[in-house]
Amino acid sequence: MSLIGYLKDKLPVICVFVTVQLIMLCFFGGYHAGAEQAVIISTVYWLGIAAALMIEYSRRRGFYKRALESLEGLEKKYLLPEMLSEPSFYEGKICYELICGCGKSMTENVSAHKRQADEFREYIELWVHEVKLPIASLSLMAHNEGGAGEKYAPQLARIDGYIENVLYYARSENAQKDYIIKETTLGRVFKESALRNRESLQQRGVTVSAQGLDKKVMTDSKWLEYIFTQLIANSLKYFSPDREPVIEVYAEESDSTVTLHFKDNGVGIPATDLPYIFEKSFTGVNGRLHSKSTGMGLYITASLCRKLGHRISADSVQGEYTDIAISFGRNEFYRP
Amino acid sequence: MSLIFVVEDDRALREELSELLENSGYEVTAADVFDDIAGQVLASGAQLLLLDINLPGTNGQSVLKEIRKQSDLPVIMVTSRTGETDEMLSMSSGADDFITKPYNPMILLLRISAVLKRTQAAAPAKTLYRGLPVNTARGSIGEGSGEIILTKNEMIIFSRLLSSAGQIVSRDELMTALWDSEEYLNDNALTVNISRLRQKLSDAGLENTIETRKKQGYILL
Numbered sequence: 001m002s003l004i005g006y007l008k009d010k011l012p013v014i015c016v017f018v019t020v021q022l023i024m025l026c027f028f029g030g031y032h033a034g035a036e037q038a039v040i041i042s043t044v045y046w047l048g049i050a051a052a053l054m055i056e057y058s059r060r061r062g063f064y065k066r067a068l069e070s071l072e073g074l075e076k077k078y079l080l081p082e083m084l085s086e087p088s089f090y091e092g093k094i095c096y097e098l099i100c101g102c103g104k105s106m107t108e109n110v111s112a113h114k115r116q117a118d119e120f121r122e123y124i125e126l127w128v129h130e131v132k133l134p135i136a137s138l139s140l141m142a143h144n145e146g147g148a149g150e151k152y153a154p155q156l157a158r159i160d161g162y163i164e165n166v167l168y169y170a171r172s173e174n175a176q177k178d179y180i181i182k183e184t185t186l187g188r189v190f191k192e193s194a195l196r197n198r199e200s201l202q203q204r205g206v207t208v209s210a211q212g213l214d215k216k217v218m219t220d221s222k223w224l225e226y227i228f229t230q231l232i233a234n235s236l237k238y239f240s241p242d243r244e245p246v247i248e249v250y251a252e253e254s255d256s257t258v259t260l261h262f263k264d265n266g267v268g269i270p271a272t273d274l275p276y277i278f279e280k281s282f283t284g285v286n287g288r289l290h291s292k293s294t295g296m297g298l299y300i301t302a303s304l305c306r307k308l309g310h311r312i313s314a315d316s317v318q319g320e321y322t323d324i325a326i327s328f329g330r331n332e333f334y335r336p
Numbered sequence: 337m338s339l340i341f342v343v344e345d346d347r348a349l350r351e352e353l354s355e356l357l358e359n360s361g362y363e364v365t366a367a368d369v370f371d372d373i374a375g376q377v378l379a380s381g382a383q384l385l386l387l388d389i390n391l392p393g394t395n396g397q398s399v400l401k402e403i404r405k406q407s408d409l410p411v412i413m414v415t416s417r418t419g420e421t422d423e424m425l426s427m428s429s430g431a432d433d434f435i436t437k438p439y440n441p442m443i444l445l446l447r448i449s450a451v452l453k454r455t456q457a458a459a460p461a462k463t464l465y466r467g468l469p470v471n472t473a474r475g476s477i478g479e480g481s482g483e484i485i486l487t488k489n490e491m492i493i494f495s496r497l498l499s500s501a502g503q504i505v506s507r508d509e510l511m512t513a514l515w516d517s518e519e520y521l522n523d524n525a526l527t528v529n530i531s532r533l534r535q536k537l538s539d540a541g542l543e544n545t546i547e548t549r550k551k552q553g554y555i556l557l
Contacts, residue, residue: 125417129390132416133346136438140352143441144359160438167418180420191518195443198515199508208520222420 001064006057017049056089063087078106117174124170128163135160154199161233165296168226172303179220179308186251186260187213189221193228200236204245211250217258217328223304228262230301231324235264237293238286240319256330263323269316277314278302338452341382342366343373343399344414345391349437353386360445361503370394374402382409384452387431389415389422397429404430410455412447414439442512449499465498465556466542477540484540490533492517493526497546497556506553530554 007014021042028038070083081103086096139156142149171178190213194201201208232247239245248263269277273284280299287293305312311327340362344350354364365380367373370392377385377399385403389396396413403409413426416437423434432451435444463470468478475491477484486494496513497505507526514521521529530546537545547555 128418129416132437133349136416137346137348137352139438140349140356140441144352144355156438164418178419180424182420182424187518191516194520195512195515196440198511202511202523205522207522210518210520213518220420222418222423226418 001057001061001068003057006060007053010053014049017046021045059087059089060092063089063092078103121170121174124166128167131163132160135163154203157196157199161229164226164229165300168223168304169296169300171223172300172307179223181218181220181308183216184219184221184224185214185216186258189219189224190228190249193225193232197229197232197236201232201247204236204239206236206239206245206247209246209248209250211248212253213249213251215251215253215258217260218330219308219310219328223308227301227304227326230297231262234297235262235266235322238264238266238290238322240265240267258328258330260326260328261323262326263321265321268318268320268322269314270318271316274314274316278312337361337363338383339363339365339381340448341377341380341385343370343377343386343391343396344388345370346388356441356445357448361500362448373399374406377403377409378407383456384448385409385411386448387411387413389413389417389426397425400426400429400431408455410451412451440512442509443516445509446512446516453499463498465501470494470498477537482540484536486533486536487529488517489514489519489521489525489529490536492519493529493533494556497554501556504549504553504555509553 024042024045025038027033028041067080067084071077071080074080074083081100084096084099087093135156139153142152142156187210190210194208194210235245235247243265246265249261250263251258251260253259267286267290270285273282273286276282277284277298278301279295281295282299283293283295287295302312305326309329313325313327314322315325316322340357342350342353342357342364344353344366350366354366357364365382367376373391373394387396387400391399396415400411400413403411410432411430412433412435413422413431414435414437415422415426418436426434432455433447435447463472465477468482470477472491472495475486475488477486477494492514493510496510507523510526511521514526534546544557547557549555
């Protein structure tokens with residue numbers, strides 16, 4: 001709040017004072033007052049006005065200055081009402097009330113939406129568990145049937161995969177911490193995922209090579225299993241028709257991190273697309289050319305990694321390979 | 337023949353599960369009412385329990401705790417919830433294994449036989465094949481000069497065939513057993529391993545051991 005700005009705002013009031021001064025001068029003239037008296041009275045008059053304006057200005061300045069500075073300094077600007085104290089002047093009180101009222105209503109609105117989102121997520125979790133029962137029954141029926149039933153199994157596995165996508169999308173978007181980090185052997189988790197995808201991998205004739213997966217990392221094994229399943233599904237989509245498909249999974253260890261590489265010899269990713277593959281709904285050239293892609297798989301994978309505190313990156317040469325690397329920090333803090 | 341007790345409140349799933357287990361040579365008893373499950377299980381004299389976590393009026397973990405007060409019966413927990421919490425809770429209440437729905441039938445059967453083998457191995461009856469002792473840990477069949485040394489993969493295949501000796505074991509079942517041991521063989525490699533295994537057995541004088549059934553699998557005779 002600057003003084004000049006304040007005075008400009010008070011211009012109409014000052015105009016009134018000037019008019020009064022002019023009227024006073026007329027009176028001085030009419031009553032034949034001396035020049036000296038006129039000057040003294042006018043000076044006192046203007047000094048009074050100046051003092052009044054200054055008092056008003058200083059009362060306002062403190063409040064608005066603090067408010068503006070708080071807003072500047074706040075990362076979450078909506079917390080402003082918490083930072084203000086009630087001012088002593090009338091307009092300030094009104095202003096304070098308005099800000100607090102708005103803030104309160106906004107908080108209520110946000111928490112209603114948050115509750116709604118939480119309820120929706122809880123329902124999704126519940127629904128996923130419900131729908132898995134008939135899928136489990138169907139896959140057993142398909143197996144018990146033998147022969148003819150066998151062709152249903154891959155379709156059921158696909159449905160199950162898409163359902164997992166919904167579940168993990170809901171989990172990755174939610175602020176709640178619903179994972180458990182504990183020491184996990186990479187090989188065990190990869191095995192679970194490979195077993196689940198064994199049929200589709202073998203149908204495509206994929207050679208799977210796993211090396212150095214006896215290393216232990218701090219992670220949530222269920223989430224990591226889902227991440228592996230996503231990476232396998234991605235590789236299966238983008239294998240090159242001119243060579244034998246190969247997936248290599250290996251882990252490297254350094255002082256502070258364990259880095260897991262998931263490398264396939266598929267069509268690769270064009271250099272121009274590479275920086276965006278972890279972004280939501282990005283499909284890129286491969287997504288458009290090769291198969292239907294929603295651009296969600298790698299996005300969910302990356303947000304799960306981010307939540308778990310792992311670093312994910314991609315390296316690729318088009319037409320040769322794609323290498324997704326996940327780095328697990330060696331957080332001693334978690335160790336028992 | 338082992339008796340398996342199934343606790344699963346979804347009727348369709350329960351019936352299919354029973355059929356799967358019966359087809360694989362197990363005897364099956366299933367609970368129809370869900371009060372005093374622990375009592376029913378213990379009274380049945382089953383060798384293994386497949387226990388669902390979400391049950392009407394109770395949950396698998398508390399049933400398991402009740403059973404553990406009286407018995408060391410092998411228990412595999414089954415759930416449709418994919419979360420680390422359930423698994424940790426189950427394992428800490430004393431479950432032997434934990435499987436999530438929808439389970440791959442072959443993996444389920446593999447886990448069941450693994451848990452049964454592990455828990456019944458308390459009295460280590462020596463596994464024999466045609467009178468020769470099979471040493472899984474050493475990867476060998478027979479003793480002394482006639483000892484047949486197998487590679488890790490050949491041993492996994494042989495053990496799987498031996499555990500269902502006289503029955504057809506499909507290539508998918510062999511693959512599941514191999515992949516479960518983190519040996520990611522492809523189709524060709526499996527064929528190569530089987531013929532090598534057959535060759536080793538025949539070199540040691542064992543003829544007509546592994547018979548191929550077209551489009552079905554293999555039988556160990």
